[in-house]
Amino acid sequence: MAARRPNIVFIVADDLGFADLGCYGGRDAGFGPVSPNLDALAAGGIRFTQGYANSPVCSPTRFALMTARYQYRLRGAAEEPISSRSRGSTTLGLPTDHPTLPSLLKAAGYRTALVGKWHLGYPPTFGPLRSGYDEFFGPMSGGVDYFTHCSSNGQHDLWFGEAERAEEGYLTDLLSRRAVEYIDRMATGAASDAPFFLSLHYTAPHWPWETRDDAALAQEVKSNLFHLHGGNIHTYRRMIHHMDEGIGWVMDALRRHGLADDTLVVFTSDNGGERFSDNWPLVGGKMDLTEGGIRVPWIAHWPARIRPGLESAQPCMTMDWSATMLEACGAPADPAYPLDGVSLLPVLDDPARAFARPLYWRMNHRGQRAYRDGPWKYLRVDGHDYLFHLPADERERANLAGRDPQRLAAMREAWEEWNATMPPIPEDATVSLGYSVKDMPQR
Incomplete structure (x- = not known):
């Protein structure tokens, strides 16, 4: 065990593909490694190869991250995702009476901060504070423009607390610098003996496709934040590199204050990659329950507890990391809201202590459902059922449903039994983005 309760830095990228980082097989970016700081964190800690997001789209995953429970339990998470047009809604957001990862840690004596994307409803009904x-x-x-900080409806959307805050600069850098400033304050303030929990939730590499040097594009994307006609793989990799540089600044701050050994740093993405992402060898992407939409990088670094150079094939998903942090920090769950997430602390100590972990998903979009059980995956898209043996077929090309109908039937029944424990999808739930499942083989 670590000698003291750890600080936590929970870093979440936005729409990052499974193979976008060097430590996950990403290609050289032409200007050198795209993610040297994240690669170093993986080398100094543990890298998970079978880690998943709770959803293939952003805000539903964030509901699970915040509650350590399946997002389907909350009405707001039925939106795929919550739209900026929901501003003023009193129903589409994270209920303030629901226990959360930061509220439980706060009750256990932690100082808490979110630097970055919220996407779980708007004040005055909802909000991080x-x-x-x-x-x-x-x-x-x-999603917001990286320079004007305006959302897709054209409204300015950068906040300090519950007040709008106008600041000049490239958003990724603003978030990184704010995180460093927070660590500096926590390490030197009057309450510096108390541990802290910092959520650092980047919007990178989410659209619009702008690097640190592309301020002139801000006017071009003002009326087209989706930037459908813009971007390229080179810009996209630069955006990842800017985020990686900021993570390097954060790690430097932890080291400068002697906090790096006793800080659990976890990195992941809220869902799979988008149009310029590298998901190899997976197929699909954001909005898909194929592997490319939900399998994401997972890195954990905690020198006081995690040995360097570890790798794990433990199946896990976003809410498991929230449960892990609660256990690591000695913060009990609220008994009225039992966790669906499962702590991964045993695996952080020894990857050989991997355990069975069934994982379930459902999506209103195209009637998708998925269930991962060991090496097997059951998938339904547009009424078509698929069965894949992932160790042999990570690209989900060989549908074994006809060859193994008994296994398919058993997995379908297990998914139905799980789904019966969740609230139904409301009829008025919306899908805000018109993505589609790509290149699916038919039965």
Whole structure:
């Protein structure tokens, strides 16, 4: 065990593909390694190869991250995702009376802050400060321009607490610098003996496709934040590199204050990659329950507890990391809201202590459902059922449903039994983005 309760830095990228980082097989970016700092964190800690997001789209995953429970339990998570047009809604957001990862840690004596994307509803009904964070700096919505900080409806969307905050600069860098400033304050303030929990939730590499040097594009994307006609793989990799540089600044701050050994740093993405992502060898992407939409990088670094150079094939998903942090910090769950997430602490100590972990998903979009059980995956898209043996077929090309109908039937029944424990998808739930499942083989 670590000698003291760890600080936590929970870093979440936005729409990052499974193979976008060097440590996950990503290609050289032409200007050198795209993610040297994240690669170093993986080398100094543990890298998971079978880690998943709770959803293939952003805000539903964030509901699970915040609650350590299946997002389907909450109405707001039925939106795929919550749209910036929901501003003013009193139903589409994270209920303030629901226990959260930061509120439980705060009750256990942690100082808490969110630097970056929230995307779980708008004030005055919802907001980070109403769900356990002491401090907040970032956008409330899903995606904003990196320079004007305006959301897809054209409204300015950069906040400090619950007040809009106008700041000049490239958003990724603003978030990184704010995180460093927070660590500096926590390490030197009057309450510096108390541990801290910092959520650092980047919008990178989410659209629009702008690097640190592309301020002139801000006017071009003002009326087209999706930037459908713009971007390229080179810009996309630069965006990842800018985020990686900021993570390097954060790690430097931890080392400068002697905090790196006793800080659990976890990195992942809220869902699979988008149009310029590298998901190899997976297929599909954001909005898909194929592997490319839900399998994401997972890196954990905690020198006081995690030995360097580890790799794990433990199946896990976003809410498991939230449960892991609660256990690591000695913060009990609220018995009225039992966790669906399962702590991964045994695996952090020894990857050989992997355990069976069934994983379930459902999506309103195209009637998708998925169930991962050991090496097997059951998938339904547009009424078609698929059965894949992932160790042999990570690209989900060989549908074994006809060859093994008994296994398919058993997995379908197991998914139905799980689904019966969840609230039904409301009829008025919306899909805000018109993505589609790509290149699916038919039965």
